[in-house]
Amino acid sequence: MGKITKGIAIVTLFFLSTVSLIAQDAKKEQTLDVIIKNLQKQHNVQFNYAEDVIKSITLKPPPKNSSLKQALVYLEKTTPLQFSLNNSSIVIVKPKEDFFLCGYLKDKDNLQPIVSATVQGFKDVAITDVNGYFKIKISKPSELITIRYLGYKTINRVYNQFLTSECGSVFMLPDFQFLSEVLISNYITAGINKFNDGSFKVDFKNFDILPGLIENDVLQAVQSFPGIQSIDETVSNLNIRGGAHDQNLILWDNIKMYQSGHFFGLISMFNPQITQQVSILKNGSDVSYTDGVSGTISMQTDKNINNVFKANVGVNLTDVNLFVDLPTGKMGSLQVAGRKSVSEVLNTPTYNNYFERISQNTEVDNNVDNTINSDKTFDFYDASLRWLYKISENDEIRLNFITVSNQLQFDETAEINNTQQSRTSQLNQNSIAGGLYYKRTWSTKVKSTFEVYETDYKLKSVNANVLESQRFLQENIVSETSLKLQTQYSLNNTMKLSGGYHFVETEITNLDDVDTPVFRILISEVLRTHGAFAQVNYSTLNKNTTLVLGVRYNYLDKFKKQIWEPRFNFSQRFLDYFTVEILGEFKHQNTSQIINFQNDFLGIEKRRWQLSNNMDIPVITSQQLSLGVNYSKNEWLVSVDGYYKNVDGITAQSQGFQNQYEFVKSKGSYSVTGLDLLLRKQFSHFNTWLSYSLMNNLYEFKDLEDGTFPSNFNITHAANFGLSYSNNNFKSSIGANWHTGKPITIPEGINPNSEQSIIFGETNAEKLEDYIRVDASVQYDFKISNKVKAKAGVSIWNILNKENQVNTFYRIKNNEINQSVQQSLGITPNATIRLYF
Missing domain, CATH: 2.170.130.10 (TonB-dependent receptor, plug domain)
Incomplete structure (x- = not known):
């Protein structure tokens, strides 16, 4: 009973205290004079002030159980007065005076005014005028002032470090990052x-x-x-x-x-x-x-050092994820992010739809006769890190790291000699990479950067054939190291030069290993490339004209091959609302993905990376030219781009043929002539857009019977329509995607001379049915407390549940041609909730 009585007493005391506090808060406002007299009696102190200072000020009194210091803090927050405690005497001074900072913002090199820069204090913000002039209100002498302008180093300085007696000049140093100007917002x-x-x-x-x-x-x-x-x-x-x-x-x-x-x-x-x-x-x-x-x-990750702890955590119907932005002193900050699939806890409708989509027409979905697949599991995760550190005013470094994993596993079970036997098949796809970036500013005109990275990719499959007691192991491994040194020099306000050296070493390994009968083939190749580049950037002071001319020289040491790549970019604004653009480039690449067999890597991720050998697998080269015109006025935007692109050195194995050319090894090229169009209109809280693409994409394989025919990626017409609405914390969007079907080759019959081969018609002469999909999203932001914000959202992919065909191929089964069709995602909902701290 003693414990019960004591508990009742504590609860009663807590209740009475709470009631007392509530009653205290509920009291009517009092004059400051009355509050001061009560505090003098309560804490045995003396307040010194002039009568006109506290005249006409009324407020609720501080909580009765407040200490003297707490009461003074409360009074400073709720009145325009300052309370200075000295021993047992408290001086009340006149209402706080406002401080102002004014000045003329100028470029340190040419003393020209900087227009439209942002000057920001704790509460007030100002934009510099045509003379570079600004004026903002300051609440206290120790307030931090931030001055920002694109292309200049940000100034962070407290008020009393400025020349505050007059509106003097404030100088900004150029930050030569050669940032491009926004053409269309x-x-x-x-x-x-x-x-x-x-x-x-x-x-x-x-x-x-x-x-x-x-x-x-x-x-x-x-x-x-x-x-x-x-x-x-x-x-x-x-x-x-x-x-x-x-x-x-x-x-x-x-x-x-x-x-x-x-x-x-x-x-x-x-x-x-x-x-x-x-x-x-x-x-x-x-x-x-x-x-x-x-x-x-x-x-790109955030390039600004954060001095305030930030974090958010979220969950949706596929994964749970976390992000933390942690200051590491005044000169650095660390960002860490991670995601993990929710499949180990719950198989959501979204997860199930995704799994069904990736396993269509694969060994995971359909195994050979008398073999049953069970215990199918799929899991993924990723983790990434970015650390920024400013060594000095002129030196900074960035460290990056990322690791990614996809894991698929299932059991194959069959009855052999009246006994059930099981074996496990699995597929793993992983990436891990790290990079270091260093920037040195030598002067207001010269800057150098050095960056190095290592990136590794591995695709591994273990295919267990329980009927044949066979294990088939496949691996595709890419390991690449890159080193780049670049220097940029600003001649003046209109012209900048840059140049540098780039070294890349790429190693690719492919393994096929069968245990019964024993078969093993391991191929590992390395290619090193040296590159040197130079570029000039010219822009008029009003930014109406921009010209970029550059050239890159590449040397492939294994083949003793030299490749020159000129590139250019020209932009001209005219008649206030129009802009014309002309762009062109030559490029090359040494890697490509091929498909040896459609059932490689369980048929899930059957493409494997390989290096060029400069023979049957050439170095891929491209040339491209485009001409575009943009019109922007009164929230209307019309953008049109016409282009021509030619890519040479592709192989038939890299194009994913599933017709008569599926196993053919041939070199070729493709050329594309196309038009990209965008219409956009903004009004009130609404935004609507329509994008359209027209292309004619043709292969040319001289060794193949057809020679020239439509590309597997020839989507002749494609359109994307969207309508979004945003108002305060609420956002919604609905849209439709439509495009003509993928080119396909129709079979005409079975070859009488080979019962296992199909006679196909004209290559890629037909198309799948048109693809159409309607999607929608809704999102709402809200506050949970002063320190915690939240965002919730719902989306639906393929609202109409349209059964779109994205691929089809033909095989012979039981002496008949059998068609396999791969469908798109059906109606797939998703929902998310995210908390921001």
Whole structure:
């Protein structure tokens, strides 16, 4: 009973205290004079003040149980007065005076005013005028002032370090990063901009929303651009202006990646929380880039050092993910991000749809007769890290690391000699990469950068044939080391020069190993490339004219082969609202993906990387030229690009033929003539767009019977329509994707001289049915507390549940031609909740 009585007493005391506090808070306001007299009696202190200072000030009194210090802090926050405690005497001074900072912002080199720069204090913000003049309100002498302007080093300085007695000059140092000017803002939706170097940039910090996406999936988002499609709706098969996926250069903080997706291509493997910006270059790329004869997708993490702890955690119907941005002192910050699939805990409808999609027409889905597949499991994860550190005012480094894994496993069971036997088959796809970047600013005109990376990719399959007691092991391993040194020099405000050296060593290993009968073939090849490049950037002061001319020299030491690659970019604004662009480039690449057999690697990820040998597998080269015109006025945008692209040195094995050329080894080329069009209109809270692509993509294989015929990636017409609505914290979007079907070859019969071969008709003369898909997304941001924010969203992919055919092929079964059809994703919902700290 003693414990019970004591507990009741504690609860009663707590209740009475709470009631007392509530009653205290509920008291009516009092004059400051009355509050001061009560505090003098309570704490035995003396307040000194003039009567007119506290006159007419009324407020609620501080909590009764507050200490003297707590009461004074409370009074300072709730009144415009300052309270200075000295022993037992408290001086009350007049209302706090406002401080102002004014000045003229100028370039330190030429003393020219800097217009439209941002000057920001704790509460107030100002933009410099045509004379570089600014004025902002300051709350206290120790307040931090930040001054930013594109192309200049940011100033972070407290108020009392400025010349505050008069509006003096404030000088900014140029930061020669050679950043391109924005040509068109909100190209498709908010956060997507087009620059005058021909590139497109997606800024996920300011990104709006796209139909069917609730997470900022990097490689799904780029498919909203005209000229970029996925022939089978995966991110591991992106086609930029009719090119194959292996012809895309994919960079993560300048590290080349040989893997791009989770779920073997259905979602991007790059964590959107740490990947803040994506650049897309379809033509006219910088000479510092090599590889990617079809296009470049360059992802970047945040380049600013964060001095405040930030974190967020989220979960959706495929994975749970975490992101942390941690300051490491005043001069550095560390970002860490990770994702893990939820399959070990729960098989959601989204997960099940994805798994069903990737396993269609593969050994995972359909095994040989009398063999049953069971215990199918799939798991993925990724982890990435970025560390920034500013060694000095002129030196900074960046460290990157990323690791990615996809794991598929299932059991094959069959009855052998009246006994059930099981063996496990599995597929692993992994990437691990790290990079170091160092930047040195020698002077206001000269800057150098040094970067080195190591990237490794491994695809491994163990295919267990339980009927034959056979194990078939396959491996595809890529290991690449890169070193690049670049120096940039600014001649003046209109012209900049850059040049550098680039070394790349690529090693690719392929293994096929069978235990019964014993068969093993291991091929490992290495290729080293030396590159030297130089470029001049010219831009008029008003930025209406931009010209970039560059050349890259490549030397492939194994083949003693020299390749020269000129590149150029010209942009001219005219009649205020029009811009014309002319872009061109020569590029090459030494790697490609081939398919030996359609059932390699369990048929899931059957493409393996290989190196050029300069014979039957040539070095791939490309030439591209494009002409574009843009019109932007009154929230209307019309953008038209016509282009011609020729790619030489491709092989039939790299194109994924599933007709009479499936096992043929032949060298060839393809040429594309096309048109990319975008219409966009913004009004009030709505944004609507329509993108359209027209292309004629033709192969030329001189060794093949047909010679010239439509490419496997010849999507003649493609259109993307979207409508989004944003208002305060609510965002929604709905859109439709349509394109003509993939080219296919129709069989005409079975070869009478070989019962296992099909006689095909004219190559790629027919097409699959048109593809159409309608998607929608809804997102809402809200506050949980002052320190915790949240975002919730729901999306539906393929609302109409349209059964789109993305591929078909033919095989002979029981002396008949059997058609296999691969379907797109059906209706697939997703939902997410994310907390920001």
